[in-house]
Amino acid sequence: MEPTAVTWVVLGLIALRARTGYDIKRAVDTSIRHFWAASYGQIYPELRRLEDAGWIEGEDDPRGGRSRRVYSITPEGRTALRGWLAGRETRVEMRDESLLRLFFADALPFDDALGLLRGRYEGYRQMLEYLRALDDGTGRMSPPFVDVVYRWAVDYCEWGMEWCQRQERRLRRAA
Amino acid sequence: MEPTAVTWVVLGLIALRARTGYDIKRAVDTSIRHFWAASYGQIYPELRRLEDAGWIEGEDDPRGGRSRRVYSITPEGRTALRGWLAGRETRVEMRDESLLRLFFADALPFDDALGLLRGRYEGYRQMLEYLRALDDGTGRMSPPFVDVVYRWAVDYCEWGMEWCQRQERRLRRAA
């Protein structure tokens, strides 16, 4: 099978523990959507592909009259996942509308342009608030590297807030 | 006209100075592709749309027998740009394959997982190298907020390198 972007998200989450498609979507939205999003329209077809390839195994496990299919990883799936983890490609794509605005901020009066920096600061602050709300004591239970990535997000926000303040001061001094 | 993602990239670059489609593509690739990419397949159709809307004005300015069309911003275009700049939406989407790997790194033996942190460090280092190569003295001539975003990229890389080292030390201590 030809792996795509969503392959590793789905396979990786199932490797952590057995899950339904719905579980996967929830995990994506709460944990990793900040650096890799995925929608139902990707997840359910991908589960089929992964099962056809023998990398995961689905088992029907209905709850009452509600259908439910739980997927777990196979040895072949684990091998494939480790192969990808060993890879060295380090593609980063981002679209950050606030950076884009900042880039063009010279079109504004100076004070309004500084306002964009404060807007960016606010964006970081809100994101940090959201992250802290996620971590109600449960964070400490996460596997070490899941926790590392959570820390990355928190540390990045804190760094970003300081950076915005520093730049605002610098630009005021220069003016 | 209904603005899309690429609208502001094109309009903003033309607001900085008059440009051809080819110029825009070059500027995107050297300056802003780190936080907002755009391809020919978006840029040329968008130039049409913007001209139809009266936000930019094209003028044929061939070089010898080679056709060439230079676009400049109109007063209406400037107004529209400022309107967008005043906006507060701060959408950030990113796909960072190295963070994704790190998130799933618990599937690896500890030392291999630490290797992923060093891989991320390398990614930051290479990006920083690339950024520094861009700035051969000319950077100081950029408009202040263009320069701010350049600094953001540089500072982010430096922060990221330190972060990777810090985490590696922390995880080694914990183990």
Add this chain to the structure above:
DNA sequence: TAGTGCATGTAATGCGTTACATGATTTC
């Protein structure tokens, strides 16, 4: 004269989101 850069475009393809459809179970 061959290769690189300037310049304009488009068609095909692929990827991903949005929106919808359906229905059971749990919680308030």
Add this chain to the structure above:
DNA sequence: GAAATCATGTAACGCATTACATGCACTA
């Protein structure tokens, strides 16, 4: 009994990239 949550899926749409086509100008 209403609302939220669990659960599975797909069709339509839109956005973006890739790849290609075309051709002039400059320079080594």
